[in-house]
Each structure stands twice: as structure tokens, then as C-alpha cells.
Amino acid sequence: MISLTINGKQHDLDVPAEMPLLWVIRDIVGLTGTKFGCGVAQCGACTVHVGEDAVRSCSVPVGTVAGKAITTIEGLGTPEQLHPLQAAWVEAQVPQCGYCQSGQLMAISSLLKQNPHPTEDDLAQAISNICRCGTYDRIREAVANVGKAGA
């Protein structure tokens, strides 16, 4: 049995310790907002928070985060109560296909805790999540406007 807290709710799971956290979240716990993109920590679509740190859950064996508090996109904010970053995403109309956006939001919301006002260079250095639709320009705009009126 491995115990995890996901979005504030405890789960006791009968899974192999080496199963990646991504598949525990998606297939065992049933939260599908966290996406599978590459399986090798390259694209960032599977990013979640372990504590306050952004991790690429496809490459984290669940046994290594036993007992930890996990936050997924479902726990970041809700349609009724958006996280400020999600509100900024809506204001800037960031998503296109949207598939990578859970990961982008989780990666950048973690960054903002260490660096509340990242420059574009900071973002380029810290955020390597892949978006194939090409929302990078609007992500920069949204991050620059987080917390401002209307966002």
C-alpha cells in the first residue's frame, strides 16, 4: 500500500512502487487533467506539484513520493475559483488544442512561488514545456499580466 495525498484527499493505493506517478494519477486515481506526452520527462505535459515543486510525473516512480502532498491541475483552481494564473490564461486566451496547458500551468505556477515576477528570459530558462500549437507568445503575455486588473 502506498499512501498519497492528491489535491488534499488521501489515497491508499495498491500499486507497484515503480509505477510512474502519472499513471497512478490517470489510471488508478482517475484524474485525467494531467496529460501524457512523451514518457521521458521531455515535454512537461504531465507536470504536477509534489509539495511546491513542479515534477514531470511520467518519470517519477510513485514509491519515491509516498506520503507526499500532490497537486494536479484539478487542484490548482476550479472554474468557479480560478488560480490567478488560470485567470490570466483566460484573459489572454492562451489555449489552442489545450493538451499541454495543464502542464504549462503547473510548471509556471510553481515557478511563480520562487519568482513572482519572472522576466521573459527567466521564463525561457525555467520553462521548457512543449506546446505544438505555438502558444508561447501568449503564455509570456499571460504571465506578465498575472494578478493585474481583468486577469
Add this chain to the structure above:
Amino acid sequence: MMAPLNRADFVKLSATFAGSLVLAFGIDGCANESAGRAAASSAPEAGGFTPNQWLVLHPDGKATVIINKSEMGQGVATGLPTVLADELDLPFDDVIVAFAPAAPQYVDPVFKAQITGGSTSTAAMWMPLRIAGATAREMLATAAAKQWGVDAATLQTKQGSVIDPASNKTASYGSLVAAASQLAVPKTPKLKSASEFTLIGKQNARYDTLDKVTGRAQYGIDVRVPNMKVATVLHPPVFGATIRSFDASKAKAIHGVTDVVRLPDDMGIAVVATNTWAAFEGRKALAVTYDTGAFRKIGSADLYARFHALAQSKDGAKVALSRGSLEGVHGTVVDATYQGPPAAHATMEPMNATASVTADGVEIWAPTQVQTFAQMSAAKIAGVPPEKVTVHTTYLGGGFGRRLYHDYTDEAVAVSKAIGAPVQVIWPREEDIQHDWYRPMAVSHLRGTLDANGDLVALDHTVVMDSIMAPLLGPPKNGVDDISLDTAVNSPYAIPNVRVNYIDPKSGVPAGSLRAPGANWNAFAVESFIDEAAHAAGKDPVAFRLALLAHDPRAVAVIKTVVQRAGSPAPGTAHGLAFGPWNGTNCATIAEVSMEGTKPRVHRVWVVADCGTVVNPTIVMQQLVGATYYGLSMALYGNITIKDGAVEQHNFYDYAVLRMADAPKVDAYAIPSTEKPSGIGEPATTPIAPAVANAIFALNGSRVRTLPFVPNA
């Protein structure tokens, strides 16, 4: 083929439709807290008003708009309902979007099949959806007129209500649904003039944004069906190989693996499990031996050598276009050969589909661009008639043409049939990179002649590229593939003497339709060559182009506008321009470039398009910027190489794509227009590569004729 909808059809359709909603509410019909808006739309209830197959108006005043196009990021789930809602005078917030089932009522009027491709969705559906909205509006007004005993022509509609200006009476659409549904459907409803539009050109927010920032949007991999298994597939790595034998004992020993299935026609071997990770581990544990044909000896260098030899010898060339005569044209010859590799789509959502084959038929849930083809192919595999195959379309995590192919839906059907249970087939990224339908490898040879005035008076243009059409729609007539030749055979440049030669080298690498297919290569060759010709003539490349396009004022306007917006290059950089006409949309791009060693650094890009009427300004900007990035990614890094008959790349660590650090600022602008809308999803993909190449030449005088710019990223 646009079958008129009768009531019985709609009832049948509604039943189909209701089925897809069960899925949206998750396993066992329990409300899934992550189910998003599109998925959560309700089935047409009794008393709903269904004047046509595109619209169900509910008694609460909300309207379900059914769209026959797949939402892959390009915005059809917003743009198409906007068109209908505008004519209906319905607030956009009252729209609920539903994806159409595969059914005759929903075939595309041009393709004659349910397909999303070619940036044609808005152009093709513009009139049908306007008529659908106007029809309903007229019926609602007539219903109110009867109730009030007035002439319907004196009534107005606004914001979901019918208004009588004479008496100040108003009636909400919802209150008129029952009465309206009893009326005859008008044959020629009055359409708005452009000045009367309230949403078209003004609606900016997307329908799907909130679901996509909260993780609620449902993609193919999010489908959950009761008792569903998960499977993945190992495909033969060498193209054309067949499976000789395989040992599944190690795979079956993995906890969670339940079955190993050899798929028909050497599609591959599927490992079925209770969860995705077990299936992936099982795939890695398979031991397979293959019979490989002659292709196992082939590598990229062999293919390039053969392509170059063909481009020079023109052996087997078909003349695709002959205008004027190349004989007797004399002057300064400009001769250049360009070369580019295959490129992968690499959509963010890997290939996947869910299928359930039962005695009653087949049900498929898939992120697909080809509902009709997926349905027909599934019917063949399952041995049932096509009408027994229900296709539910999810959101697509990117498409770019990859999901015009139904290999992965076929696999889901075959596995479900074999195991007798619903199954989700999901490919690991490695299978996606190694088993794509690639933008084909190409070599283009252009030989032009400049007369004494420096005018380009002749062009002999040879394209060596696999047929893109053949795997998708069958071999082209006369052996000339107009898709592979797009932007070569239909170039608007007024060159009096032109011959375009096409050679299909049948390379053995699967060729496919990738965002602006054909054009995304040919534009590099044509626009680089025009630049070379201008410099050889001692002329300004912009003026040189404008002279060749003087007959086309919309093309001229796009080029002049992008030049004006870009201004002068920043110190240490240079600007390069390219023109990209594509499927009715004119597009022009300027790239501002400097060099970091051998790598071009693209600092800023300006892109201007004329796509006729803009339905949603935000989405048009998204597509101009996004297609620019997609084209830039392919131009900088896109490099599929073949060794021993197989693709050498595996995943994003060796198939590099554009990330934020390389993404320039893009200034995108659409020319204001009241012309009929044309496509915007693909055009900006094509001019960015030659714009960068032309900028490099302007910067340091070196001409890059080979893509990608950074071959070993």
C-alpha cells in the same frame, strides 16, 4: 451529399448523440467532475426545436450547435457556432457545442466525407451554418407573429428574443420553441449583411478556454468506458517489414498484462493490460523477429542521392503544368537545387483511440480528423455495415494532418474484436515519431531565365517528392499529385513561360499530409528561388515579387502591409521576406534574424494574412502565430532520418521541436475584409522557412538551400 434532415433521421441521430454523452459523464454514468462543457452538453430533450441538423434549441433558451468538424486547437468549436449564432441573434454564451456523430447529414459539402482538413472548415460551413441560423430565426419570429397577430416582417430579433417594436412585446426564444417546431421550414431565409453582424468579427473568447485551463476538456486519452482495457502497440520498426515470429512470455509475466494480440496485416503486436504503464512495460518486453524487405538497406543518404539524380535527369517526370514555352528563351540563367528531409507531426497528444466491438456493432471514441474513413475502415475490420459503427469525436490534442489517418482507430477496433472487450489503444511517443505519415523528403530543382530587363521570363521547376495524396485518397490521376505540388503548380507569379515537372520517387517512407501539405516544402524552394532570382537581377526582392504579382491586388496588399509593419531591421540583424499563398488565403512573412555561430536566431516575425471575413479575431491571431511557430520548428529542427530502413529518432530528445526559448515575438495582422472567409489554420506555416533563409542571405550573403537549418539539434 448534404442530405436533408427529416424527423426520423434526427431521432436516430439524437439517440447516437445521447450515447456519446454517457461517455462524458464517466464510468457507470457517474458525473465525472472533470467533464467539460462540450462533453457535458445534454441530448435534445422532448420539446426541443430542431429546424435542421446543426441546431437544437432548448426550452431554456440555450442552443446546442452540432459541428461536423474536429476541434484540434484551430478553433472550429468557437468559430462555427459563432456563424450560426450570429444569424440566429443568439448570445454566444447560450451556445452549447456538440461534435457530430459520423452520419450522412454531416459530410462536408466539398470533401463529400466527414473530414477536417485543408483549412476549409469555415469556408465550407460558412453558408450552411448561416442558413441554419437564419432559418431558425425566421421560424421563431413567425411563431411570435402568430401569437401576437402581427406580420412577422415587422418583428426584430435580438439577444435570444423576438421583439415587436410597435407594441414593445418581447418573447424569449425558449418560450417559442414549441410553437416554432410546428412551422414549415422556410426555403430561402434572409441572411444578414456584413454590417449587421453582431458576433462575426467581434467574438474573441473561445468556447473551450475555461475547460482547457482547468483540465476538464476531454481528449481521446481521457475516454473511460466501463470494463475498458488499455493496450499499446509495437509496430515493425523497418518500413514494409512483416512479423516472422514473436515471444510474448516476458510481456505476459508483467503484472497487469492480460493479453498479447498479433494485429492483422502486420500492423503490429498489441499488448493489452489493466493500465497504461503495464501495457507500455509489456511492449518493451516483447521479443519479435521480422522479415524485412529491401528497404532494410536504405538510409537517408541513399534516398537523397536518388532524389538528386532524378531531379537532374528528370527520368519518369510528368509535366504538371506547361505555360508558354521554355524553348528559345535566352538570358541569364539562375539554377538552384533545394533539399529537405521528412518531418513528423508530433502532436502533443499521442495517437490513441478507444473502441468497443460487440455483437451489436462497433463504437469508437477518438481524436480523429476523418470520421467517415474511420467508420468505413472499422466496419471492414469488424465485419459489420458502416451504419453499425458509431464514431464519437473527442477534443484533439493537436492534429496538423496526422489524424487524417485512421491507423490507430483501426488498431483499437482490431484489439477490441480480438479480446471481446472495450479497449483504449495508446501509442508511446516513440511509436508516434517512428510511425508517422511524414511530411515527405523532397528535392526541388529550379532553373529560371532573366531577360535583359532582369525580369523572370521562364522557369523550369522539378519537384521530387512522394505522393501525399496516394496513401490518403488513392493514387492521383495521370500520376500528377497536386497536393505534393501545392505552391509549385499553382504559383500566382506571372512568369510567362513555365514548366512544372513532378517525379514520384516512391521512397518507401510513409508520406502524409502535414499542415499545408506540399506547400510547406514547395514554398521554401519557390520563395528562396525568387529571392535568388531577384538578387541575380540586381533588384530588390520585395519589388521583384510585387512586379510578378501586379495582377493580384490582394496579394500585393498583404506584402506591402507586412513590409510596412516590419520597418527596418534592428542593428546586427537582417530581414527576409517570403510570400505564402495557400488555398485562397494570401500570407506574407518577414523574419528578423541574426546568427549565433551556424544557428540562425529568429528575433521577431511579422506575418500578415488576407483570409477574407474574420469570424474570430483572437483565433485568427492564434493561427497566424501558431502556424509560424510550427513552420519555424520544422525549419530549424525538423529532421527525420532513415538508417537501415527505420527512423532514427525516438522522442523529443532526438526529434527537437520549438520551445519557448526559441520562440520569437510574432506580430500578426489580418487585412480587414468583407470577402467570403478562407482558411487560416495552415497558410502561415509555409513562408517562415524561406523568410529565415532569405534573411540569412541578406545578413551574410550565404544561401541556405537545405533544411533544417540546425540538422543536429
